[in-house]
Amino acid sequence: MFASVMSAALVGVEPQPVRVEAHIGRPKETFSLVGLPDTSVRESKDRVRAALASSSFPFPNRRVTVNLAPADLPKGGSAFDLAIAMGVLAAAGSIPAAATRVVAVGELALDGSVRAVPGGLAAAVVAARAGVPCVVPAAAAAEARLVRDADVRPVRNLSEAVVAALGPPAAALDHPFSPTRPAPLADLADVQDQMLARRALEIAAAGGHHLLMIGPPGCGKTMLARRLPGILPPLDGDEVVEVATAWSAADRVWEGGSARPFRAPHHSASVASVLGGGSGRIVPGEVTLASGGVLFLDELAEFPPHLLDSLRQPLEDGEVRLARRGWSVVFPAAAQLVAAANPCPCGHLGDRVVSCTCTEGGTARYRRRMSGPLLDRFDLRVVVGRPHSLQGPPGESSASVRERVVRVRGFAGDRGAVNARLTGRTIDELGVEPEAAAMLAAALASGRITGRGFDRVRRVARTIADLDGAASIGEAHVAEGLALRSGP
Amino acid sequence: MSGDAYLRLAHAAMAPDRVERLIATHGDVTRVVEWVLSGRSSVSESIAESIRVEASRRRADLAAMDVVFDTDLPDELRGGPDPPRWLFRKGAVPEGPPVAVIGSRRATAYGLSLARRIGMELALTGRVVVSGLARGVDAAAHRGIVEAGGQGIAVLGSGIDVWYPRQNRALGEQMIATGGCVISEFPPGTAPEAWRFPCRNRIIAGLSRVVVVVEAAARSGALITARQALEMGRDVFAVPGDIDRPTSAGCNLLIRDGAFPVTSIEEMSDAIDSVVGPRSGGAVQAREPLWGLVGDVPVTLDALVTALGRPPGEVLAELSLHEARGEVIIEDGTVRLGRLVAQA
Numbered sequence: 001m002f003a004s005v006m007s008a009a010l011v012g013v014e015p016q017p018v019r020v021e022a023h024i025g026r027p028k029e030t031f032s033l034v035g036l037p038d039t040s041v042r043e044s045k046d047r048v049r050a051a052l053a054s055s056s057f058p059f060p061n062r063r064v065t066v067n068l069a070p071a072d073l074p075k076g077g078s079a080f081d082l083a084i085a086m087g088v089l090a091a092a093g094s095i096p097a098a099a100t101r102v103v104a105v106g107e108l109a110l111d112g113s114v115r116a117v118p119g120g121l122a123a124a125v126v127a128a129r130a131g132v133p134c135v136v137p138a139a140a141a142a143e144a145r146l147v148r149d150a151d152v153r154p155v156r157n158l159s160e161a162v163v164a165a166l167g168p169p170a171a172a173l174d175h176p177f178s179p180t181r182p183a184p185l186a187d188l189a190d191v192q193d194q195m196l197a198r199r200a201l202e203i204a205a206a207g208g209h210h211l212l213m214i215g216p217p218g219c220g221k222t223m224l225a226r227r228l229p230g231i232l233p234p235l236d237g238d239e240v241v242e243v244a245t246a247w248s249a250a251d252r253v254w255e256g257g258s259a260r261p262f263r264a265p266h267h268s269a270s271v272a273s274v275l276g277g278g279s280g281r282i283v284p285g286e287v288t289l290a291s292g293g294v295l296f297l298d299e300l301a302e303f304p305p306h307l308l309d310s311l312r313q314p315l316e317d318g319e320v321r322l323a324r325r326g327w328s329v330v331f332p333a334a335a336q337l338v339a340a341a342n343p344c345p346c347g348h349l350g351d352r353v354v355s356c357t358c359t360e361g362g363t364a365r366y367r368r369r370m371s372g373p374l375l376d377r378f379d380l381r382v383v384v385g386r387p388h389s390l391q392g393p394p395g396e397s398s399a400s401v402r403e404r405v406v407r408v409r410g411f412a413g414d415r416g417a418v419n420a421r422l423t424g425r426t427i428d429e430l431g432v433e434p435e436a437a438a439m440l441a442a443a444l445a446s447g448r449i450t451g452r453g454f455d456r457v458r459r460v461a462r463t464i465a466d467l468d469g470a471a472s473i474g475e476a477h478v479a480e481g482l483a484l485r486s487g488p
Numbered sequence: 489m490s491g492d493a494y495l496r497l498a499h500a501a502m503a504p505d506r507v508e509r510l511i512a513t514h515g516d517v518t519r520v521v522e523w524v525l526s527g528r529s530s531v532s533e534s535i536a537e538s539i540r541v542e543a544s545r546r547r548a549d550l551a552a553m554d555v556v557f558d559t560d561l562p563d564e565l566r567g568g569p570d571p572p573r574w575l576f577r578k579g580a581v582p583e584g585p586p587v588a589v590i591g592s593r594r595a596t597a598y599g600l601s602l603a604r605r606i607g608m609e610l611a612l613t614g615r616v617v618v619s620g621l622a623r624g625v626d627a628a629a630h631r632g633i634v635e636a637g638g639q640g641i642a643v644l645g646s647g648i649d650v651w652y653p654r655q656n657r658a659l660g661e662q663m664i665a666t667g668g669c670v671i672s673e674f675p676p677g678t679a680p681e682a683w684r685f686p687c688r689n690r691i692i693a694g695l696s697r698v699v700v701v702v703e704a705a706a707r708s709g710a711l712i713t714a715r716q717a718l719e720m721g722r723d724v725f726a727v728p729g730d731i732d733r734p735t736s737a738g739c740n741l742l743i744r745d746g747a748f749p750v751t752s753i754e755e756m757s758d759a760i761d762s763v764v765g766p767r768s769g770g771a772v773q774a775r776e777p778l779w780g781l782v783g784d785v786p787v788t789l790d791a792l793v794t795a796l797g798r799p800p801g802e803v804l805a806e807l808s809l810h811e812a813r814g815e816v817i818i819e820d821g822t823v824r825l826g827r828l829v830a831q832a
Contacts, residue, residue: 196790199800214821343820383821385790439812448811464801479808480801483789486818 003090006103007083008126010249012329015122022087025063035068038076055112055158060092076281078107079119099165103127103134113157118251124150185230189397193387200382206408207463208418210337215384217347221340230398233406234258261293267302290335300341408466419463431472457481492543493521499675500535568694572673579669582639585764588618590710591625591702599703601784603628611638639668645688647678693717700725704738711738786822
């Protein structure tokens, strides 16, 4: 009187199989759930009991024990409901044992219907690895189908789940992912003027460089930042799965398709919400949701310094490690950072239209909050002015900028990384002309740039050379790279 | 041979009015020299001694220099009052209408920066900048021309091989190397004595069709030069300044008395056009609009890119190269002219 059904959970962003074992013992109705379940999992018992009754399956009048294995894996959420119900039914002999050769995830409603849970993607990965079908809530089907070779069987209720588990393989779908059309991305053509900022944005996109824009309120910093995903190359199939998995780990469903994610946490956000955290299960934060795309910090100076400090390492490494006593998880954090800040507390320093009302001391204090090591990590620091005219012709469209960006990003394959992450040795191997090297050395010697700035200017210069179609870095490329670091 | 007599008399390094008096007394330069050689003149022994030196020996010493005598002097100079009888020159006389830029030796940072911009602007519009290669405004204006690739004429109050102040030697040599020249009424080796500078100023005024006064105190050499220029019928431009600032008092007085106030570099350039005629071919094409936009007050890179209407990458690269040479300072997303090396 034993059956087991596979389910799945995300550990960090790694889908892990969870075996749901059900055993039916002597008569005397009890229902116990073991295997490190947290409170939300323990509530499964009542939902499963009610859902079985609503679906006209008798709940066995016996001692029912359900174990979630491996026991050392912390489990939370309601995604195991469906697997528990099917395990209990199979152990009781109510359904054929063949129905247990699936990976099942889904929350059960009391009426027996299956509700969407974020685990669809994890289930599909585990199922594909095990070579069995996966039964997922209909709403999670799109997410599950992102996984290549997964036999996804979407269901609406418990009875359908049993039928689907026994049935023939689901027909392959024509479009492998993204049935929900992502909202069209904002286009750069909407941005008028702002030649300098557009140039910086294009370089940032092409090389994956972190970008800081300083300018008065309302000058279009946010508008520009939101248009960065639109000029980045779209996510490829594997990257979509990575993004969707990261979102799934945060109990969210990725609906952006192949568009790159764009996250803009508010400056009042907690460290845990930006970096990830949580007391029981560890939930990834904004930096992970933005991984593969853009993390936008508006009003950079308003963010608490300790938050900015703790962002430094993850952005450098491309991953964030969150440790709890005895174990830790690693979430991806390969986001491109774009930040915007006002030039002074009132925001109008250097504004052509509105005069600044700040004291010098106030402005200095404001600047100090952003200064230091974090600032040095922005490869590009530009001062953005108020648009000079809003009546001009529309700017160049995102599509045409993206062509250039995609061409430069294409080199990343051979080089092993986008330009923003190239090592000094790779840059040297690609070629640096003597005048360019001399200019860099002079800039370092005169204190125009720091040692870290030196590497960063070289990377930016590499991107500029790429956009220029040049094989090696020339003097003009370095010169522009230096000028693009001239912000505060 | 009259050239020999000129050369002998020029080497006496006498004050110009003294020379004129001698010539008036004796008739012409040759006669003056004859009288001195025969011991009949009343000149001091040191002057007589330098006149006694053979002209051929002087010529040998002047190998790398040119000496111009009165009929060969530039028309502007010769037509004015009290023209010099001779000029020693090192370097070539540049083509183009001469415009003097003069001002205080103790100019403010603003004055220095403006003098430099005016020098650049004049160079870029095909003018020849005339100044005294003194400290302050003079040197800044000369630096401006050299930086903008133009030519200038430095008129010295000492011999053309005596650099005063000494720090400006490199600048003077650079001017010669870039197609300009250094001239003086006094023979090589003449020390920079105070009384020689007003003589020098009359040549600056006489040589130029327009005189621009950048900063001048109420009692200053620059103001005297400007007044001399007005008397010669030259057009005088003055940069207005704060009424409480002593270094601008002279300029403000000139404006009160009818000098043309410089309210913008472009306007000044246009006004100079109306005096000396339209800008000539080559130099105008070399004009870089960048220098009309970058000044002492920081301008944002963003505004600059927009104003120039050129690809931002190109503008940034160019600015950065200028910065590497110390010509501009890029800071906080803005750009301004680089500080001149402090003038002692």
